Amino acid sequence: xxxxxxxxxxxxxxxxxxxxxxxxxxxxxxxxxxxxxxxxxxxxxxxxxxxxxxxxxxxxxxxxxxxxxxxxxxxxxxxxxxxxxxxxxxxxxxxxxxxxxxxxxxxxxxxxxxxxxxxxxxxxxxxxxxxxxxxxxxxxxxxxxxxxxxxxxxxxxxxxxxxxxxxxxxxxxxxxxxxxxxxxxxxxxxxxxxxxxxxxxxxxxxxxxxxxxxxxxxxxxxxxxxxxxxxxxxxxxxxxxxxxxxxxxxxxxxxxxxxxxxxxxxxxxxxxxxxxxxxxxxxxxxxxxxxx
Amino acid sequence: xxxxxxxxxxxxxxxxxxxxxxxxxxxxxxxxxxxxxxxxxxxxxxxxxxxxxxxxxxxxxxxxxxxxxxxxxxxxxxxxxxxxxxxxxxxxxxxxxxxxxxxxxxxxxxxxxxxxxxxxxxxxxxxxxxxxxxxxxxxxxxxxxxxxxxxxxxxxxxxxxxxxxxxxxxxxxxxxxxxxxxxxxxxxxxxxxxxxxxxxxxxxxxxxxxxxxxxxxxxxxxxxxxxxxxxxxxxxxxxxxxxxxxxxxxxxxxxxxxxxxxxxxxxxxxxxxxxxxxxxxxxxxxxxxxxxxxxxxxxxxxxxxxxxxxxxxxxxxxxxxxxxxxxxxxxxxxxxx
Numbered sequence: 001x002x003x004x005x006x007x008x009x010x011x012x013x014x015x016x017x018x019x020x021x022x023x024x025x026x027x028x029x030x031x032x033x034x035x036x037x038x039x040x041x042x043x044x045x046x047x048x049x050x051x052x053x054x055x056x057x058x059x060x061x062x063x064x065x066x067x068x069x070x071x072x073x074x075x076x077x078x079x080x081x082x083x084x085x086x087x088x089x090x091x092x093x094x095x096x097x098x099x100x101x102x103x104x105x106x107x108x109x110x111x112x113x114x115x116x117x118x119x120x121x122x123x124x125x126x127x128x129x130x131x132x133x134x135x136x137x138x139x140x141x142x143x144x145x146x147x148x149x150x151x152x153x154x155x156x157x158x159x160x161x162x163x164x165x166x167x168x169x170x171x172x173x174x175x176x177x178x179x180x181x182x183x184x185x186x187x188x189x190x191x192x193x194x195x196x197x198x199x200x201x202x203x204x205x206x207x208x209x210x211x212x213x214x215x216x217x218x219x220x221x222x223x224x225x226x227x228x229x230x231x232x233x234x235x236x237x238x239x240x241x242x243x244x245x246x247x248x249x250x251x252x253x254x255x256x257x258x259x260x261x262x263x264x265x266x267x268x269x270x271x272x273x274x275x276x277x278x279x280x281x282x283x284x285x286x287x288x289x290x291x292x
Numbered sequence: 293x294x295x296x297x298x299x300x301x302x303x304x305x306x307x308x309x310x311x312x313x314x315x316x317x318x319x320x321x322x323x324x325x326x327x328x329x330x331x332x333x334x335x336x337x338x339x340x341x342x343x344x345x346x347x348x349x350x351x352x353x354x355x356x357x358x359x360x361x362x363x364x365x366x367x368x369x370x371x372x373x374x375x376x377x378x379x380x381x382x383x384x385x386x387x388x389x390x391x392x393x394x395x396x397x398x399x400x401x402x403x404x405x406x407x408x409x410x411x412x413x414x415x416x417x418x419x420x421x422x423x424x425x426x427x428x429x430x431x432x433x434x435x436x437x438x439x440x441x442x443x444x445x446x447x448x449x450x451x452x453x454x455x456x457x458x459x460x461x462x463x464x465x466x467x468x469x470x471x472x473x474x475x476x477x478x479x480x481x482x483x484x485x486x487x488x489x490x491x492x493x494x495x496x497x498x499x500x501x502x503x504x505x506x507x508x509x510x511x512x513x514x515x516x517x518x519x520x521x522x523x524x525x526x527x528x529x530x531x532x533x534x535x536x537x538x539x540x541x542x543x544x545x546x547x548x549x550x551x552x553x554x555x556x557x558x559x560x561x562x563x564x565x566x567x568x569x570x571x572x573x574x575x576x577x578x579x580x581x582x583x584x585x586x587x588x589x590x591x592x593x594x595x596x597x598x599x600x601x602x603x604x605x606x607x608x609x610x611x612x613x614x615x616x617x618x619x620x621x622x623x624x625x626x627x628x629x
Contacts, residue, residue, distance in 0.1 A: 056356065056624055059356070059359070059360050060359065060360065061355050061356055061359035061360060061622065061623040061624050062622045062623070062624045063621060063622050079362050079363065079364060080362075082360055082361065082362035082363075083362040085360060086360070087356060087357070087360045089353065089356030089357065091353055093352075093353035093354050093356050093357060094354075094357060095300055095354070097300075097303065097304070098300065102296075105296065106294070106296040106297065106300065107357060107361075109294055109296050110294055110296075110297065110358075110361035110362075110363060111361060111362060112362055154357070
């Protein structure tokens with residue numbers, strides 16, 4: 001068992017574009033990183049920073065211009081590696097003419113699941129991602145959020161050791177975030193390595209043990225969320241009591257006594273997910289209004 | 293190989309809309325030969341574009357999930373080739389069913405169907421002056437219902453004299469006035485093994501090569517020969533679709549389909565001239581398909597596709613599949629995407 005599941009060394013990827021392929025676009029420049037087994041790495045960065053390209057290279061569907069990638073010590077194009085890998089690509093690339101249940105059967109069979117396994121796992125996974133009642137719907141009729149849920153389902157159906165998720169939160173509604181939390185928690189329990197990419201860092205921070213900041217195709221920084229996002233000498237408290245005004249006064253006094261300065265004070269809010277969970281109607285599990 | 297993946301690719305080529313269109317077009321066309329020509333042209337158009345669009349879809353994003361499947365790339369490509377070929381066969385079968393059903397509905401023919409049992413004679417045309425004869429032998433048969441025919445024409449002189457041919461086979465004989473290109477045909481008695489054509493008129497008579505003598509025997513072909521035309525058409529279409537799929541890896545689907553058709557047309561023009569005789573039969577969709585449709589046109593059954601035609605279609609299928617693997621370097625093309 002390798003303690004490092006993903007190893008990337010001096011990775012370059014460039015594309016020829018434009019008329020007569022005369023322009024050269026550097027998508028990734030000299031990217032090197034190592035991801036320990038069982039870690040959850042968040043790739044963050046603005047649009048066009050190379051996150052999706054890096055994930056495709058790790059998934060073995062694209063080739064680097066130079067440099068090397070090893071997953072469990074092997075190139076990602078090896079069949080033995082692909083047996084342990086799952087990829088949720090960006091967009092909606094799954095066959096639109098197939099029903100969700102048929103498409104999941106197809107992908108599960110390609111991943112090597114036996115017919116008996118598929119019979120139990122496919123319906124269970126559709127239920128788990130909230131598409132149990134939509135199994136007979138063609139993927140072409142799915143909304144963006146439903147596509148993401150389906151994508152999560154296909155990524156986790158074979159219990160992979162490495163999971164690559166490109167923009168997993170794109171188009172997800174609040175119950176969709178619950179689905180994502182659920183599958184990521186299960187992956188952590190199995191000690192699977194997860195690499196997520198998003199241009200919205202706040203979507204990922206809670207899930208990740210490490211973050212990597214990409215911009216302009218370069219890996220700028222890498223570290224734990226606290227190392228990268230924490231503000232030195234600044235703490236946040238959430239305190240519950242009967243009288244919020246009294247709490248605020250007491251805390252201000254305590255902060256000043258310790259030589260500190262209060263920067264912001266506001267009433268604590270529930271998350272939108274909690275709000276939705278407490279008010280949603282039974283059976284409202286999809287996001288029909290989010291059609292593209 | 294994943295049957296589900298093969299099925300997906302087959303469905304993309306033989307979509308319900310394409311099936312309905314082909315069946316409808318075949319049903320509406322006036323006669324069986326026109327229906328076949330029309331159907332083959334439509335299927336060639338639809339199937340080549342759709343087959344060439346398969347790799348285009350992979351490179352635009354679909355390869356992200358197909359390419360991560362723990363299967364060798366060659367196996368995934370093989371599934372695509374087999375799926376495209378199956379879809380094409382289904383489209384051709386839809387045309388066959390529509391044409392055969394329409395034939396059965398309208399004609400309700402009961403007379404025995406004939407098919408070629410031998411084709412022979414000189415490779416080059418020859419001219420018979422008045423009084424001269426041409427004789428060609430062929431295998432004898434004890435059965436009834438055979439017919440022999442010889443391709444001939446009148447050669448016009450300055451005074452345009454009458455051209456009269458005497459056709460003899462066994463104990464049967466009859467005279468035919470020849471004014472233009474025609475078949476000199478006569479029914480064969482059992483055991484007849486040769487035909488003689490004698491110029492008994494005043495003008496010259498030409499026996500038109502190559503291989504002007506055809507012997508026709510009763511046929512037991514299914515659906516009055518339409519299944520055999522389906523085999524000829526499928527052989528051609530599968531080869532064309534296979535080529536389009538290969539070209540679709542390196543160019544857009546429209547250009548790939550057009551180039552595949554152009555390459556076939558160029559090859560056909562090279563091998564189809566009369567002096568090559570049946571040399572062009574190795575080309576799927578070449579001379580043998582034309583003869584099959586000619587046979588249908590005169591209410592007869594064609595022969596099944598020749599082994600060399602099937603072999604060349606199979607070889608093209610395998611060659612394009614083998615070439616596809618190195619050409620498809622990645623499952624993603626950022627320039628296209």
